Amino acid sequence: xxxxxxxxxxxxxxxxxxxxxxxxxxxxxxxxxxxxxxxxxxxxxxxxxxxxxxxxxxxxxxxxxxxxxxxxxxxxxxxxxxxxxxxxxxxxxxxxxxxxxxxxxxxxxxxxxxxxxxxxxxxxxxxxxxxxxxxxxxxxxxxxxxxxxxxxxxxxxxxxxxxxxxxxxxxxxxxxxxxxxxxxxxxxxxxxxxxxxxxxxxxxxxxxxxxxxxxxxxxxxxxxxxxxxxxxxxxxxxxxxxxxxxxxxxxxxxxxxxxxxxxxxxxxxxxxxxxxxxxxxxxxxxxxxxxxxxxxxxxxxxxxxxxxxxxxxxxxxxxxxxxxx
Amino acid sequence: xxxxxxxxxxxxxxxxxxxxxxxxxxxxxxxxxxxxxxxxxxxxxxxxxxxxxxxxxxxxxxxxxxxxxxxxxxxxxxxxxxxxxxxxxxxxxxxxxxxxxxxxxxxxxxxxxxxxxxxxxxxxxxxxxxxxxxxxxxxxxxxxxxxxxxxxxxxxxxxxxxxxxxxxxxxxxxxxxxxxxxxxxxxxxxxxxxxxxxxxxxxxxxxxxxxxxxxxxxxxxxxxxxxxxxxxxxxxxxxxxxxxxxxxxxxxxxxxxxxxxxxx
Numbered sequence: 186x187x188x189x190x191x192x193x194x195x196x197x198x199x200x201x202x203x204x205x206x207x208x209x210x211x212x213x214x215x216x217x218x219x220x221x222x223x224x225x226x227x228x229x230x231x232x233x234x235x236x237x238x239x240x241x242x243x244x245x246x247x248x249x250x251x252x253x254x255x256x257x258x259x260x261x262x263x264x265x266x267x268x269x270x271x272x273x274x275x276x277x278x279x280x281x282x283x284x285x286x287x288x289x290x291x292x293x294x295x296x297x298x299x300x301x302x303x304x305x306x307x308x309x310x311x312x313x314x315x316x317x318x319x320x321x322x323x324x325x326x327x328x329x330x331x332x333x334x335x336x337x338x339x340x341x342x343x344x345x346x347x348x349x350x351x352x353x354x355x356x357x358x359x360x361x362x363x364x365x366x367x368x369x370x371x372x373x374x375x376x377x378x379x380x381x382x383x384x385x386x387x388x389x390x391x392x393x394x395x396x397x398x399x400x401x402x403x404x405x406x407x408x409x410x411x412x413x414x415x416x417x418x419x420x421x422x423x424x425x426x427x428x429x430x431x432x433x434x435x436x437x438x439x440x441x442x443x444x445x446x447x448x449x450x451x452x453x454x455x456x457x458x459x460x461x462x463x464x465x466x467x468x469x470x471x472x473x474x475x476x477x478x479x480x481x482x483x484x485x486x487x488x489x490x491x492x493x494x495x496x497x498x499x500x501x502x503x504x505x506x507x508x509x510x
Numbered sequence: 511x512x513x514x515x516x517x518x519x520x521x522x523x524x525x526x527x528x529x530x531x532x533x534x535x536x537x538x539x540x541x542x543x544x545x546x547x548x549x550x551x552x553x554x555x556x557x558x559x560x561x562x563x564x565x566x567x568x569x570x571x572x573x574x575x576x577x578x579x580x581x582x583x584x585x586x587x588x589x590x591x592x593x594x595x596x597x598x599x600x601x602x603x604x605x606x607x608x609x610x611x612x613x614x615x616x617x618x619x620x621x622x623x624x625x626x627x628x629x630x631x632x633x634x635x636x637x638x639x640x641x642x643x644x645x646x647x648x649x650x651x652x653x654x655x656x657x658x659x660x661x662x663x664x665x666x667x668x669x670x671x672x673x674x675x676x677x678x679x680x681x682x683x684x685x686x687x688x689x690x691x692x693x694x695x696x697x698x699x700x701x702x703x704x705x706x707x708x709x710x711x712x713x714x715x716x717x718x719x720x721x722x723x724x725x726x727x728x729x730x731x732x733x734x735x736x737x738x739x740x741x742x743x744x745x746x747x748x749x750x751x752x753x754x755x756x757x758x759x760x761x762x763x764x765x766x767x768x769x770x771x772x773x774x
Contacts, residue, residue, distance in 0.1 A: 198770065245771050250604040252767050266767075273607035285602045289524045298520055301513040302608050330527075 186262070187223035188354050188386050189247065194220050194256035195410075196242050216242040218410040219256065226353065229380055229387040231401035231418075233394075233501060239410040240390040244358050247388075248278050261353055274303055277347030281359035284339065285346050286331045292342050293327040296349060303350035310349060317345040320375055337368035344372065348379065357389040361396055373399045394501075406501060421500055428466040430454065430493040431477055435461055436486040445484045451477050513608050514616035521620030529628070535581055536632035543577035543633045547641055550702075562706040567644045568732070572703055574637030575728045581629035582622045583662050583724060585700065587670030589687065590614075592677040598772035610766075611671065611758055618667040619660075646733030654740045655731035661747035665723045668754035669694065675758065678765030699725030719750035 196217045201209040217239040224230050234240050245251035246258055249265030249272055258265055261275040278285075286295040300310030318324060321341040326334060334342065340360065347355060355376075361369045377400055379385055391397060397404055397418065404421055406414040414421055438460030439445075442453040445463075450471040454464040467477050474492055481487060525532075550569045554561050564572065580586075591614060594600045603610060637643050646652075673690050676683045695701055697720035704715050704725050715721055726747055730740045 245601060248601075248605050250601045250771050251769075269604065270607045270609070273605055278605045280601060283599050283602050285606070287520055287524065289527055290520060294520060294523065298513070298516040301516040302606055304512070304607075 188226045188228075188261055189222075189224040189388065190257070190259045191220060191222050191243075191247075192257040194243070194246065194253055194258055196239075196246060196251065196254045215410050217246070220407070220410070220412050222405055222412060222415055224386060224388060226386050227380075227384045228403060229401045230389075231397035231404040232388060232390045232407065233392075233397060233404060234390075234407035234413075235501075238407045240407055241358060243407070244356055244388075244390060247356060248272070248276065274350065275353050277350070277352035277355040279340075279343050279347045279355070279357045279360050281340070281357070281362040284331065284343060286339070286342055288332050289330055291328045291330055292323065292334065295331070295342070295346060299346055299349050305350060313349060313351065314345070317348060320378075321345050322371070336363050337365065340364060340368065340372065344375065348385075351383065352385065354386045354388065357387070357391075359390055359392065361391060361393050369393065369396070376400060423470070429469050429474070430464055430466045431474060431481075432462060432464045432491050432493065433478075433481055433487045434458075434489040435463065436488045439463070439485050445481060447480050448472060448476060451480070514612055517608075517613055517616040518620035518623070521617035522624045525621050525624040532625070532628040536629050539577045539580055539629065540633045540636040543574055543637060544640065546577070547573045547637070551641070562703065564703065564706075565644075567642060568734070570637065570641035571644045571732050572728060574633055574641070574643060575731055576700060576724065577633040577637075578630040579659065579662075579724065579727060580700075582625040582659065583727070584618060584622060584625075584666045584670070585694075585698070585724065587666070587673070587687075587691075588618075589674060589683070591671065591674035592683050595674075595677040595769070596681075596772065600769070601771045604766065604771075610762055611755075614671060615664065615667055619663060622663040644732065646731075648733075650737055651730055651733045651740065654737075654744060655727055658727040658730045658740075658744050658747060661744060661751060662723050662727045664751055665719055665747065665754060668751070668758050669719070669723065672754065672758050672761060675761040675765055678761070678769045694720055694723065697721065698723045699728070719754060722747040722750050 194217060195215070198214045198216055200212050200214055202212045204210045220239075220243070232240055232243070242251065246253050247260050247265060249260075249263075249269035252266050260272055263272040263275070265272055285299075286292065287298065296310065296314045297307075300307065300314070303310070305313075318327065321344065323338075323341060323345060326338050329338075331339060331342070344357075344360065347357075357376075360376075361372060364372065373396060376387060380387055380400075387400060389396065389400065402417060404414065404416070404418050405412055406421070440456070440460045442456065442463070445453060445465075447453060447465065451465055451467040454466050456463055463481070465477055465481065467474075478487065478490065547570050550573055551566055554564070554566050554569055559565065561569070591600070591603075594603060603613070606613070634643065669690070673683060673686050676686050680686075697704070697715040697718055699715075699721055704712060704721050707715060722743075726743045729735050730743065735743060
C-alpha cells in the first residue's frame with residue numbers, strides 16, 4: 186500500500202485584484218490542479234518546481250494543515266485534514282523557513298515536550314534523542330536558547346525534532362535553504378543514513394539540485410500546479426534531451442574548431458585559454474565519452490579532461506519550457 | 511495529558527527567562543495602582559465616606575487586588591496565535607499531535623503560574639504599605655479565591671483566544687481586539703467595581719462572562735461575598751468556561767477548514 190496517495194488533487198485560492206481606484210475583483214488562482222501521484226514506503230522522492238509552482242501548497246495538504254478544494258489525499262492511511270493529530274504521530278515535518286522548536290528555551294528543552302506530544306515514554310524518546318544528538322552533532326549547543334543558534338545549528342535541531350518519534354514518513358520543505366555547503370552535506374548524509382537504516386520514506390522539496398542528486402531516486406516536477414514529470418532522475422535528463430559536456434585541456438594550442446573531426450552528435454562549443462581549453466558537448470544516448478575523446482585525440486594530444494553531467498536546474502527549466510508550450 | 515503538562519512547564523520557564531520584564535511590569539502595575547487608588551479615594555472622600563457599598567479601605571483593596579491580578583489573569587492578552595497565522599507559522603502548530611486550544615491554554619496557565627509572585631506580590635506590598643488592605647482573616651476566601659483565579663485565567667485566555675481565532679477569517683484583527691479590550695476593561699470591573707454601574711449596565715454586564723474574568727476573584731479574595739455566594743460565583747465562572755470552550759472549539763473547527771496558511 187502506498188504511503189502517500191494523491192488523486193486528482195486541486196486547490197484554488199480566491200484573491201482580490203484591484204480594479205481601478207476603489208473596486209476590487211475576485212480572482213481564482215489555481216495553485217494545484219488535479220495532480221496524481223503515489224509514493225511507496227521507503228522511497229525517497231524529490232518534489233521540485235519553480236517558486237509558486239504549487240510545491241508548498243501540496244505539502245500543506247499532505248500534512249493536513251490546508252483543506253484541498255477537491256480530490257483525494259491519503260498519507261500513512263489517514264485522511265490528513267480530519268485525522269491531522271493522528272497523522273502527526275506518524276510523520277515528521279521540517280519546514281525550512283519555520284521553526285518547530287521553542288524559540289526562547291535552550292535547544293534541549295524542546296525534546297521532552299515533543300516526546301510527550303508523541304506520547305513516547307521517557308525510556309523511549311531519551312535514548313533516541315541521545316542517538317540523534319550524537320549523529321547530528323548537537324552536543325555543543327544543546328544548552329543554547331534556540332533564538333541564538335545559527336541557521337545551520339537550528340536546522341540540525343529541527344531535523345532531530347522531526348525524527349524524534351521515528352516517523353514512517355519525513356516531509357521536508359526546503360530543508361537546506363540558506364545553509365552553507367558543509368551543513369548541507371552533513372544534513373544529506375544524515376538523512377540518507379537514516380533512510381537506509383530505518384526505511385524512512387522521504388519527500389523533499391528543494392531548489393538545490395544536489396539535494397535531489399544525493400538523496401532521491403525519483404523526482405516529481407511540478408509546474409504551474411500540474412505534474413510535468415514523474416520518474417527517475419536519469420530519465421529526467423532523457424526527457425529534456427540533456428547533453429554532457431567534455432572539457433579538454435590540450436598539450437599544445439589549437440586555434441580552430443574545424444581541425445577536430447567530431448562524430449555526429451558531438452558539437453564543439455568553444456575555445457578558451459588561447460586554444461588550450463576546448464569544450465565539446467555530446468548526446469550521451471548516441472555517443473560514449475570514449476568515442477568523443479578518441480576523436481579529439483586524433484587531432485591533438487589531450488593533457489587533461491573533465492566531464493560535466495547535465496545541469497539539472499537547466500533540465501528542469503527546459504522541462505518547464507516544454508510543459509508550457 | 512503529559513504533553514500539556516510539559517507545555518505548561520515550558521511556558522513557565524520561558525516567562526521566567528524575562529525577569530527584567532517582570533520587574534518592570536510589577537513596577538508599572540504598582541504605579542498605576544497608586545494613581546487608581548488616589549482617584550477612587552478622592553471620589554469616596556468627596557461622596558462622604560462610601561460609594562456603592564465600598565468604604566475607602568475596601569475601595570483601595572479592590573484597586574490593589576485588581577492591580578495584583580492584572581498580569582496573572584492575563585487581562586492584556588496576547589496576540590501570539592494571530593501573529594502566527596499572519597506569518598504562516600500556524601502550519602507548525604497544526605502539524606503537532608496536540609489540540610490547538612488545549613496547547614495554548616496549557617501554555618497560558620504556565621505563564622499565569624509564573625506571573626503570580628513577581629507580578630502579584632509587589633502591588634499588594636505597595637498597597638499594604640501606602641493605603642492598607644482590608645483582607646479576610648479566614649482561609650475560606652483564599653481557597654475559593656484560588657479556584658476562582660484559575661477559572662478567571664482560563665476565561666481570559668479563552669476570550670482573547672476567540673479574538674485571535676478571528677484571524678482564520680480576516681487578515682487583520684486589530685479592530686476586534688480594540689473593541690474587545692474596551693468592552694472587557696469596563697464590564698470585567700477593572701475600571702470601577704461593576705456594582706457601581708447604573709442598573710441597566712449592571713444587568714448587561716451580568717449577562718456576559720466579563721465580570722467572571724476579574725470582579726469575581728477580586729470580590730471573593732477581598733471577602734466581600736460569604737461562602738455560599740462565593741461558591742455560586744465560582745459555579746457561574748465554570749458555566750461560562752464551558753460556554754466559551756464550546757465557542758472556541760467551534761471556531762477552531764470551522765476556521766481551520768478555511769484557514770489559508772500564508773507563505774511558502
